[in-house]
Amino acid sequence: MSLDTLASPPLAPSQPDAAALVRLKAHYDSMPPVAVMDLSIAGYDGQRLRLHAPLARHVNDKGCAFGGSLASMMTLAAWGLVSLHVEAAGLDADVFVADSQIGYLAPLFADLDVEAEAAPGADWSTFIATLRSRGRARISVVAHARLPEGGSATEFTARYVAILRR
Incomplete structure (x- = not known):
């Protein structure tokens, strides 16, 4: 699903909540360093979150993508993915890398x-159940930046922690 389709008819129950993507994009835009990145949500299928940003905003002195921008984009994509799963579970939690x-x-x-x-072996239902029962949980996430010709320019692995707000 992309933000371009948010004005379409109501989502079927099996599709991710379009309003959650609007809230996520607004949250990204509320952070000044992220707002200048000109990122957009390119898609979300309930398991994978895709972000896009123009190279022109992230070019380095060699004419390619700045490494710090790639790291930031992958950190934000993984954080957004975890946040979407927490919200879909009806929980109110802070998510940290x-x-x-x-x-x-x-x-x-x-x-x-x-x-x-989610990283191989990571399980969203276990993550959410642990968050509900203990008030905090961890999950491993992977991300990558795609090369136009296929393959990955970067690979990212991380652990994210969610802590219920009291």
Whole structure:
């Protein structure tokens, strides 16, 4: 689902909540460093969140995407994914990145298209159940920035923590 389709007819129950994407985009835009990134939500299917930003806003001295921008985009995509799952569960929690690692595999000479999803072995239902019962939970997330010709320019792994608000 993209933000371009938000004006379409009401979503079927199996589709992600379009209003949640609008709230997520507004939250991103409320942070001054993020607002200048000119990022957009390119899609969300309930399992993967995709973000997009124009290369022109993130170009380095070599004409390719700035590494810090790639790291920020992947951090934001993973954070947004966790936040969407927490909200979909009807919970009110703060979400934080606990730790992360990034690998830069190839220069990206195109717009930044980033996708985040749960890491292999991570389970959203266990994460939400733990958050409900303990008031805090962790989940591992992976993200990558795609090269136009296929493959990844960067790979990102991180653990996110959610803590219920009291």
